[in-house]
Structures are given as C-alpha cells and as structure tokens.
Amino acid sequence: xxxxxxxxxxxxxxxxxxxxxxxxxxxxxxxxxxxxxxxxxxxxxxxxxxxxxxxxxxxxxxxxxxxxxxxxxxxxxxxxxxxxxxxxxxxxxxxxxxxxxxxxxxxxxxxxxxxxxxxxxxxxxxxxxxxxxxxxxxxxxxxxxxxxxxxxxxxxxxxxxxxxxxxxxxxxxxxxxxxxxxxxxxxxxxxxxxxxxxxxxxxxxxxxxxxxxxxxxxxxxxxxxxxxxxxxxxxxxxxxxxxxxxxxxxxxxxxxxxxxxxxxxxxxxxxxxxxxxxxxxxxxxxxxxxxxxxxxxxxxxxxxxxxx
Amino acid sequence: xxxxxxxxxxxxxxxxxxxxxxxxxxxxxxxxxxxxxxxxxxxxxxxxxxxxxxxxxxxxxxxxxxxxxxxxxxxxxxxxxxxxxxxxxxxxxxxxxxxxxxxxxxxxxxxxxxxxxxxxxxxxxxxxxxxxxxxxxxxxxxxxxxxxxxxxxxxxxxxxxxxxxxxxxxxxxxxxxxxxxxxxxxxxxxxxxxxxxxxxxxxxxxxxxxxxxxxxxxxxxxxxxxxxxxxxxxxxxxxxxxxxxxxxxxxxxxxxxxxxxxxxxx
Numbered sequence: 001x002x003x004x005x006x007x008x009x010x011x012x013x014x015x016x017x018x019x020x021x022x023x024x025x026x027x028x029x030x031x032x033x034x035x036x037x038x039x040x041x042x043x044x045x046x047x048x049x050x051x052x053x054x055x056x057x058x059x060x061x062x063x064x065x066x067x068x069x070x071x072x073x074x075x076x077x078x079x080x081x082x083x084x085x086x087x088x089x090x091x092x093x094x095x096x097x098x099x100x101x102x103x104x105x106x107x108x109x110x111x112x113x114x115x116x117x118x119x120x121x122x123x124x125x126x127x128x129x130x131x132x133x134x135x136x137x138x139x140x141x142x143x144x145x146x147x148x149x150x151x152x153x154x155x156x157x158x159x160x161x162x163x164x165x166x167x168x169x170x171x172x173x174x175x176x177x178x179x180x181x182x183x184x185x186x187x188x189x190x191x192x193x194x195x196x197x198x199x200x201x202x203x204x205x206x207x208x209x210x211x212x213x214x215x216x217x218x219x220x221x222x223x224x225x226x227x228x229x230x231x232x233x234x235x236x237x238x239x240x241x242x243x244x245x246x247x248x249x250x251x252x253x254x255x256x257x258x259x260x261x262x263x264x265x266x267x268x269x270x271x272x273x274x275x276x277x278x279x280x281x282x283x284x285x286x287x288x289x290x291x292x293x294x295x296x297x298x299x300x301x302x303x304x305x306x307x308x
Numbered sequence: 309x310x311x312x313x314x315x316x317x318x319x320x321x322x323x324x325x326x327x328x329x330x331x332x333x334x335x336x337x338x339x340x341x342x343x344x345x346x347x348x349x350x351x352x353x354x355x356x357x358x359x360x361x362x363x364x365x366x367x368x369x370x371x372x373x374x375x376x377x378x379x380x381x382x383x384x385x386x387x388x389x390x391x392x393x394x395x396x397x398x399x400x401x402x403x404x405x406x407x408x409x410x411x412x413x414x415x416x417x418x419x420x421x422x423x424x425x426x427x428x429x430x431x432x433x434x435x436x437x438x439x440x441x442x443x444x445x446x447x448x449x450x451x452x453x454x455x456x457x458x459x460x461x462x463x464x465x466x467x468x469x470x471x472x473x474x475x476x477x478x479x480x481x482x483x484x485x486x487x488x489x490x491x492x493x494x495x496x497x498x499x500x501x502x503x504x505x506x507x508x509x510x511x512x513x514x515x516x517x518x519x520x521x522x523x524x525x526x527x528x529x530x531x532x533x534x535x536x537x538x539x540x541x542x543x544x545x546x547x548x549x550x551x552x553x554x555x556x557x558x559x560x561x562x563x564x565x566x567x568x569x570x571x572x573x574x
Contacts, residue, residue, distance in 0.1 A: 014574055051420045054571035075422030085413030088319065101311040102421045141417075 002065050004029050004149050004180040005050060010059035012045050018204045019045035023059070025199060025206060027182055032175050034191035034212075035184040037201035043184040044082050046201070047153050050182075051079055064149055075103055078142035082153035082184070084134055086126040092137045093122035096144065103145045114140045117170075118163055131158040143170060150174060152183040156190050168194050217258055225252040225267050226274035236266055312423060316435030320401060324439050327397040328446045334393060335447060338385050339454040342377070346459075349375045367514050369535070377460030382540040385451070386470045388510070391534065394474050398440055398482030399502045405432035406567060407489025407498050416573050425568045429490055433560055436482050444475040462540065469539035476552045477534045481506060483556050487563035493572070505530065530555070 005027040012019040020042040027033045037043050048054045049061065052068040066073040086095065093111070100106030115122050120136035129137065135158040142150060150171075156164050171181055171194045185191045191198065192212060199209045233247040236254070239262040245254045256263055260277070345352045352374045357365070369387035373379030406429070409415040419425065448471040455462050481502050488498035509529035513536070516523040526532045533552045537545020 048416075048573075053416060053419055054574060055569075071422045071424045073422075074420055077420070079417070079420045081413075081416050083413055085416070087412055087414060089322075090319070094318075098311055098315045099417070099421065102315075102423060104422070 005063055007061040008059060010061050011057045013057045020204045023206055029180055030178050031196040032181040032194050034195035034198035036188055036198050038186050041201045042204040043201055044153055047151055076148045078147035078150045080138045080142040080152045080155055084138040086134050088127050089125045091123055092126050096141055099141050106144050111144050114144055135159055148179050150181045155183055221256050222278045223254055223256055224276040225272055226250055228271040228273050231270050239263055239266055310431050312431040313435045316432055320439045324443055328443050331393050331447050332450050335451050339458050342380050342458045346375050366518055377462040378540045391474050391477050394478030395481045395506050398478035399485040401436050401439055402482035402485030403489055403495040403498050405486045407493055407495035410493040410573055419572050426564045429564045429567045440478055466540050466543060469544045473534040473539050476549055480530050480552055480556045483559045487559045490563035491566035
C-alpha cells in the first residue's frame with residue numbers, strides 16, 4: 001500500500017528563518033501518527049505544507065498519493081487548524097453547512113450526531129463561542145465528511161477532560177475503520193494512548209520516529225520495593241538497566257530502563273512485602289531525545305568551529 | 309450558485325444593506341434640496357459660482373452649471389461624493405475577499421477546502437461584483453424616482469449611464485483592494501493603495517484639465533474614464549467604460565495569479 005504521506009527533504013524557510021528542514025517522513029495507511037514537539041518546532045509548518053497553505057522552499061511530498069497542489073486531494077482530508085479562527089454573527093450550523101457543501105455535500109444528520117456527541121451548541125453565533133466550543137466546531141468540521149486522512153493540529157487544546165475522552169474515542173474509531181490520522185501535540189501524554197507511532201520534531205528537524213510500543217519498552221520506570229527485613233545493597237548493585245539505586249534498610253528504590261527482569265529476579269531472593277511501579281513516563285524519554293539531540297547539535301557546532 | 313459565492317454574499321449582506329441605506333440617504337438629501345436651488349437661479353447661477361477660486365472650481369468639477377437638473381446631478385451628486393461613497397464601499401468589500409479573512413485567520417480553513425486557489429479568488433470577485441451591483445441597482449432606482457419627484461428633467465438613460473460609471477469605478481477600486489490583498493494579505497496596505505490611487509486619481513483628473521504639467525497624467529487616472537465622458541450630458545461613454553472594465557479584468561487576473569503562488573497566513 002502506498003504511504004498516506006511521503007516527504008523527501010521537505011524544507012521551508014520563512015525568509016531566513018528556518019521553519020522546517022530536510023523532513024523525510026512517512027505516514028502509513030491506517031495508523032495514528034503523533035507529531036510531537038514544542039511550540040515553534042515546525043509541526044504547524046509541516047501540516048500547512050501538506051495542505052498547500054504554504055509552499056515548500058525545496059523538497060518533495062505526496063499526500064494520499066497525490067500532489068498537494070491538486071485541490072481534489074483536500075476533499076479527502078479533514079483538517080483542524082492549530083489556531084482555529086471562527087468569527088462573526090454566522091451560526092456555527094450555517095458555517096458547517098457551507099463547509100459541507102464546499103466539500104461536495106455532508107448529510108445534516110451526521111453533523112447533528114457529532115454535535116450531540118461532543119455536546120456542542122451549533123445555534124450560537126460563532127463570534128460568541130468559547131474557546132472550547134470553537135474547538136468542538138473545528139473537530140466537527142474535520143470529522144463530518146468522513147475523510148480518509150485526518151490532520152489535527154493540537155486537537156485537544158481547550159477541551160475539557162470528558163470531551164477529550166470522547167475525542168480520543170472518535171480517533172480510535174477512525175483508526176479501526178482503516179483511516180489514517182496525523183495529530184500534533186506538544187504534550188506526549190495527549191497522544192500516547194491513541195498513537196501507533198510518534199515523530200519528534202525540534203527546531204525544524206525531525207529528531208526521532210518511534211513506535212509507541214518500543215517507546216514504552218525503553219521507558220524509564222521508577223520502582224520501589226519493600227522487604228520484610230533489611231537487604232544488602234550488593235544484591236542490587238550493577239544489575240542491567242538499573243539506575244539511581246538507593247537502599248535504605250528494608251526499602252529499595254531505583255529507576256529502570258527497559259525491562260524490569262533483572263531487578264525482579266534479584267528481588268525474588270528476598271521476601272517482598274510491597275511493590276510500587278509507576279506508569280512508564282514516556283515524557284521523560286521524550287525529553288531524553290531532546291537533550292541528546294541538543295548535545296549532538298552542540299558537538300556538531302563545536303566541530304565546525306575547530307580550526308582545520 | 310457556487311458555495312463560496314453564496315457564503316460570501318451572506319457574509320456581506322449586513323454591510324450591503326447598510327451601504328445601500330447610507331448612499332441612499334446621501335442621494336435623498338441632495339436631491340431633495342434641488343427644487344430649492346432650481347428656484348433660486350440668482351443665488352446659485354453662473355455669476356455666483358464664478359466667485360469660487362478657479363482651482364477649487366476645478367476640484368469640484370468645474371461648477372459650470374448648477375441649476376439645471378443634469379448640471380446639479382453631475383456637479384453635486386455624481387462628481388465627487390457619489391463615486392467616493394461607492395469607492396469606499398467597494399474597497400471594504402474588496403478587503404473582505406482575502407486580506408481581512410487572512411488577517412483574522414479564517415482564510416486558512418477556506419484554502420484547505422477542495423477549491424482551487426484561482427477559483428477561490430474568482431468566486432470572491434463574483435460575490436464582490438454582485439454585492440456592489442445590488443447596491444448600485446437599488447440606489448439607481450432611488451435616484452431615478454427622486455429625479456422625477458424633484459422635477460429634474462433628466463432622462464432615465466442618462467442617469468443610468470452615470471450610475472453605471474459609478475458602479476464600474478467602484479468595482480475597479482474594489483478589485484484593486486482585492487488584488488493588493490491577494491498579493492500581500494494586508495488590508496492596511498490595500499486601503500493605503502486604494503486611498504492614494506483614488507485621491508491622487510481624482511485630483512489629477514480634475515486639476516489636470518487646467519494645469520498643463522499634470523494634464524498628461526489624466527489618462528492614468530481611473531476617474532478620467534468616468535468623468536471625462538460627461539455621461540449625464542452625453543450618455544454612455546462606451547469606450548471609456550470599456551477601459552475601466554478592462555483595467556478591472558487586468559487587476560483580477562493579477563489577483564488570481566498573485567494569490568495562487570504565495571503562502572497564506574504567514
């Protein structure tokens with residue numbers, strides 16, 4: 001199957017300012033791709049390039065097997081902008097009707113059903129909608145024509161937790177119907193539960209693409225063990241993957257990278273009365289990527305400055 | 309009607325109604341004092357008008373004839389204020405095509421619809437032209453009725469000729485605003501360009517009649533192709549109006565090409 005998004009050396013400069021440089025990205029059919037990075041890293045630039053809102057400085061891309069310059073491809077995409085602007089006296093329902101007609105017709109029941117699901121009031125003039133309600137209108141218009149490919153830029157911003165859960169359920173439904181989603185966020189926690197893969201972008205460059213499952217395996221886990229009697233420190237020292245070891249009487253605290261196997265086997269020689277293992281903190285891994293790439297960048301720069 | 313045209317017209321509806329009322333009020337006010345003027349020929353006659361300094365008379369279109377119906381209409385209503393009201397109305401509508409929604413951020417979703425960029429500009433132009441046409445048609449009917457009520461004795465086809473000129477002039481400036489907005493995305497820039505071209509064009513056309521060193525500039529002024537033919541006296545200046553319409557088409561093509569090749573919202 002051909003990729004939903006394929007880019008090669010995709011680059012965008014705004015004058016001299018780098019928006020995105022040499023992006024090679026592949027998004028596969030049927031996956032939910034989380035696109036992560038801090039504000040200003042190049043997430044929105046990538047998304048706008050894919051939708052032909054802005055044009056690349058250089059590089060190639062195809063979306064759903066087509067050139068994004070072809071307007072027909074946009075009819076197969078649902079798009080939620082990162083900064084959604086809705087204004088004026090027009091009612092949200094009228095605006096959605098217009099967007100539906102421009103995309104070739106959307107049944108009114110589908111709009112109503114989505115509005116009920118997200119608890120959005122479409123009879124209010126758009127200029128009077130709160131941030132959260134605008135975001136709901138944005139989600140409705142992105143989902144309503146059941147597009148093959150959804151591009152959602154910071155979709156959960158402004159949504160309250162219950163609506164966020166409903167939204168994540170909608171994303172899962174899209175995936176189970178075989179359609180593809182690209183969603184950006186600056187917080188991993190927002191996308192980790194629905195994403196199959198995540199790409200991490202920083203200062204205009206893609207620094208990593210990871211399987212969420214693989215990321216979990218690499219995840220840093222804090223573990224606390226309590227025994228019925230004090231344990232010797234040596235029993236836990238130099239175990240593979242175990243860091244930050246602290247042994248205090250009958251308690252052992254450490255962080256483990258990846259599999260907890262060695263630690264469990266070491267602990268099994270004593271009587272364990274209590275075990276606490278925190279949810280793998282993907283955020284921490286995520287930040288590890290950042291600091292690594294930052295260091296690489298620093299080394300690269302230092303190398304350039306060395307006299308020949 | 310394409311979705312974008314009907315949507316734009318729906319967005320413009322309120323301001324179209326307001327402009328029709330505003331321009332209508334202006335025409336009503338001026339046409340309702342005409343009987344007063346036509347009955348006091350000694351106050352508003354030739355000799356009275358000659359007291360005005362020459363340059364000021366030029367700016368007001370010569371002020372040759374104030375008391376006849378055609379003279380009053382052409383020097384008071386269709387000379388300066390009527391066209392300028394249409395120009396401002398058209399400029400504001402022209403800005404709502406691209407620049408204003410772009411600055412507000414609402415254009416981003418519009419350009420991601422499966423509508424070709426060139427088509428988007430063209431459909432916004434169609435909405436602008438239809439909206440302006442509606443204002444022009446309503447105000448034409450008003451002037452025609454008022455001219456009969458006030459006994460102006462000006463044939464309807466002459467009023468239609470002048471009103472068509474005002475419409476074409478307004479459309480030209482509306483498309484100028486649209487084109488600058490399509491090329492730059494800045495409504496302030498579009499308003500500045502329209503302001504300079506409109507005021508400069510008007511001064512060049514009126515002063516240029518008697519000031520030799522700027523008279524050659526008159527053919528550059530959009531007002532030249534409206535005022536020079538004296539439509540209220542001589543009927544449709546077909547050639548001049550075709551020039552105005554042609555210039556509008558050139559601006560439209562420029563707008564379409566400029567918008568098609570640039571980044572939106574950066």
